[in-house]
Amino acid sequence: xxxxxxxxxxxRVDLTTGRISKEPLNMDxxxxxxxxxxxxxxxxYEEMDPAADALGPDNKMIxxxxxxxxxxxxxxxxxxxxxxxALTNAITTSNxxxxxGPELKFAxxxxxxxxxRAPVPSYIxxxxxDVRICSAEHLWGKTVWExxxxxxxxxGQHDTVVTCIGPAGENLVRFAAIVNDRxxxxxxxxxxxxxxxxxLKAIAVRGTGGVPIADPQKFMSAMWEMKSKLVEHPVTGExxxxxxxxxxxxxxxxxxxxxxxxxxxxxxxxxxxxSGETLADTRLVxxxxxxxxxxxxxxxxxxxxxxxxxxxxxxxxxxxxxxVEGPEYENAWAMGxxxxxxxxxxxxxxxxxxxxxxxxxxxxxxxxxxxMELYETGAxxxxxxxxxxxxxxxxxxxxxxxxxxxxxxxxxxxxxxxKRMTAKFNRPEFFMGVRGQEFPAYDARAIQxxxxxxxxxxxxxxxxxxxxxxxxxxxxxxxMDPAVTEGKAEITKIFQDATCTVDASGxxxxxxxxxxxxxIQPQLEAVTGISYTVPELLEVGERVWNIERMWNQRAGFTGxxxxxxxxxxxxxxxxxxxxxxxxxxxxxxxxxxxxRGWNAEGExxxxxxxxxxxx
Amino acid sequence: xxxxLRIIPEKCTGCMQCELACSWVQTGMFxxxxxxxxxxxxxxxxxxxxxxxxxxxEAWCMTACPVNAISIDAxxxxxxxxxxxxxxxxxxxxxxxxxxxxxxxxTQKAFKxxxxxxxxxxxxxxxxxxxxxxESESADWLGGWAEKVNESYLTSIEGGNAA
Numbered sequence: 001x002x003x004x005x006x007x008x009x010x011x012r013v014d015l016t017t018g019r020i021s022k023e024p025l026n027m028d029x030x031x032x033x034x035x036x037x038x039x040x041x042x043x044x045y046e047e048m049d050p051a052a053d054a055l056g057p058d059n060k061m062i063x064x065x066x067x068x069x070x071x072x073x074x075x076x077x078x079x080x081x082x083x084x085x086a087l088t089n090a091i092t093t094s095n096x097x098x099x100x101g102p103e104l105k106f107a108x109x110x111x112x113x114x115x116x117r118a119p120v121p122s123y124i125x126x127x128x129x130d131v132r133i134c135s136a137e138h139l140w141g142k143t144v145w146e147x148x149x150x151x152x153x154x155x156g157q158h159d160t161v162v163t164c165i166g167p168a169g170e171n172l173v174r175f176a177a178i179v180n181d182r183x184x185x186x187x188x189x190x191x192x193x194x195x196x197x198x199x200l201k202a203i204a205v206r207g208t209g210g211v212p213i214a215d216p217q218k219f220m221s222a223m224w225e226m227k228s229k230l231v232e233h234p235v236t237g238e239x240x241x242x243x244x245x246x247x248x249x250x251x252x253x254x255x256x257x258x259x260x261x262x263x264x265x266x267x268x269x270x271x272x273x274x275s276g277e278t279l280a281d282t283r284l285v286x287x288x289x290x291x292x293x294x295x296x297x298x299x300x301x302x303x304x305x306x307x308x309x310x311x312x313x314x315x316x317x318x319x320x321x322x323x324v325e326g327p328e329y330e331n332a333w334a335m336g337x338x339x340x341x342x343x344x345x346x347x348x349x350x351x352x353x354x355x356x357x358x359x360x361x362x363x364x365x366x367x368x369x370x371x372m373e374l375y376e377t378g379a380x381x382x383x384x385x386x387x388x389x390x391x392x393x394x395x396x397x398x399x400x401x402x403x404x405x406x407x408x409x410x411x412x413x414x415x416x417x418x419k420r421m422t423a424k425f426n427r428p429e430f431f432m433g434v435r436g437q438e439f440p441a442y443d444a445r446a447i448q449x450x451x452x453x454x455x456x457x458x459x460x461x462x463x464x465x466x467x468x469x470x471x472x473x474x475x476x477x478x479x480m481d482p483a484v485t486e487g488k489a490e491i492t493k494i495f496q497d498a499t500c501t502v503d504a505s506g507x508x509x510x511x512x513x514x515x516x517x518x519x520i521q522p523q524l525e526a527v528t529g530i531s532y533t534v535p536e537l538l539e540v541g542e543r544v545w546n547i548e549r550m551w552n553q554r555a556g557f558t559g560x561x562x563x564x565x566x567x568x569x570x571x572x573x574x575x576x577x578x579x580x581x582x583x584x585x586x587x588x589x590x591x592x593x594x595x596r597g598w599n600a601e602g603e604x605x606x607x608x609x610x611x612x613x614x615x
Numbered sequence: 616x617x618x619x620l621r622i623i624p625e626k627c628t629g630c631m632q633c634e635l636a637c638s639w640v641q642t643g644m645f646x647x648x649x650x651x652x653x654x655x656x657x658x659x660x661x662x663x664x665x666x667x668x669x670x671x672x673e674a675w676c677m678t679a680c681p682v683n684a685i686s687i688d689a690x691x692x693x694x695x696x697x698x699x700x701x702x703x704x705x706x707x708x709x710x711x712x713x714x715x716x717x718x719x720x721x722t723q724k725a726f727k728x729x730x731x732x733x734x735x736x737x738x739x740x741x742x743x744x745x746x747x748x749x750e751s752e753s754a755d756w757l758g759g760w761a762e763k764v765n766e767s768y769l770t771s772i773e774g775g776n777a778a
Binding site for chain 1: 628629630631632635636638639643644645647648658659660661662663740
């Protein structure tokens, strides 16, 4: 038994019957899956049929914290939303920071499991032991920010933290997000649409309890050691603090790896206009940290007077006078470079609207980029789109952000995500993604390892599941050549497993720019009172990766889905420093399966599963 | 010259490390609801403001206490609640014009910042230097800050009207 870290209690809410129950956490699973992404995947594997309809009542949503969540370890803010993704039909693990995860922990719960479908629009209100399902009929149609204000007001407590969906989630936009603290999102794979399908508008939490630590003395010393390393590291101590994640725009662009115009080229002209450096010089008003974070990569920006009226937005002019969060690197890429747009003000507006309306800016931006290619090749007409959708048009970006969230006009096509949209207009080759989920901001032709990572990612294309950009471009922890395939299978497996472990702990993956499992291990041990070696922690990650893989197999995915679009495999990058490159996935995938202990079809073998305790 | 806690809101990122550190001192757990320093977040203004007792000279908490449970620490100058005497009536929490004296439902007594006997945990924990424990002429830094905030607020309203 543990005497720290975990609260030991799970909260379960069945929206169909209105039944609310509390149950003890399965401590055997807690030990072998730790928490967050891992523990939630274990529960989802046990409890739900992966073949169920993602938008039906049989899909379950797990909001999961880790044992480190809510402690004073740096970046202790994270919670995971684990469910069947509306965009992908695969298991998804969407991570968010802010204050909501710690608050759930302070209320006394490691995880919240939401089941069924509410008969009418509802929200869940949690104040320590007092848990209720409340009517949300008056909230339906409200934006994230309006909902946040109203629900906090209704709770009567200033410190209540709200996570909710906006109009995009209600309208079942396939890439709708769940947003907490107004600007922090469990963004990808359509978790917001799943919440919308359950008629669940918001979850408000107020917790007054505490997180105990099993071995305080050991914890404090390990905690301070990690914090000092984060301060000393050039990325976590300087780069991210000074320029946010968008510090990557110029670096990746100069490497010839910034996908532009729906991955047609890999460099954006005028990329510096949307870089973290330009943001800091012209629009940044503050750095913002998530709960417990000593890095503070969050950006808060504000449009000056002359920029407030740029681009047509039909609603809420007030919003352009206030400070808003972002843009971050991924958003700046998807709605910027991938759409050929280098206007920072367009990005600030579109990004804020994604937060306000509850939408993933990566998939939205990438879907708009695919729509722009449809438009420029004549696959869709002006009549269909309602306005010109040329690459580079900030006007189109801002207008379509709103239209997609409300499914108005051509926005209704965008709202289906680029895989479904490009298929409908007979250009499936314009879909740039894996398992139905759009790529993030790194061209896999320029960074071989990222291609393998995308192709095998359980939740579809994602930069947060094996970020081999770190070694291949940034040289962290050691430089690898991005153009070679040798060694990439091995590093991808290690990164995938280690990432699962970080995601299970309740810490933020961004700390791994500066530290690793060596620093996390003593903290996790001290918090929980359970001994883990670093190899054991890597095995926890491998266990999580394999159970996600098995879940997907049951949902109907096979090794055939471990692939990339033809453009990345066969169309060489036409220009720039990476000219002539394609992704050579075929050189890496068989080796990857072998290292994973999977058969040639990409299925985990019985021996592998037995060794991980999953047989 | 005495040392006092100075808070520089412009440097605060809203990370809550001060609340975590303070709550650890109070309860031996990470429990922000029992922190004696509170960070207020004003999203639309991009302003994050940690806020705690600044050991004001008037000390209405001391004046209000019916059982003289609050005394001044000779070394730090902090106004300290003596648990042995406190009867938990809550008058000090009402008397404090700054809202920085709290009632602890677990102990059923009042509690407030006591400067951690001269080594405030919040200042140690702050990663951005937004909370300093330094020598100063007067502990009353808050007056100047309030004036400044008020001024910029008025400017922003006037600016808004002009636009």
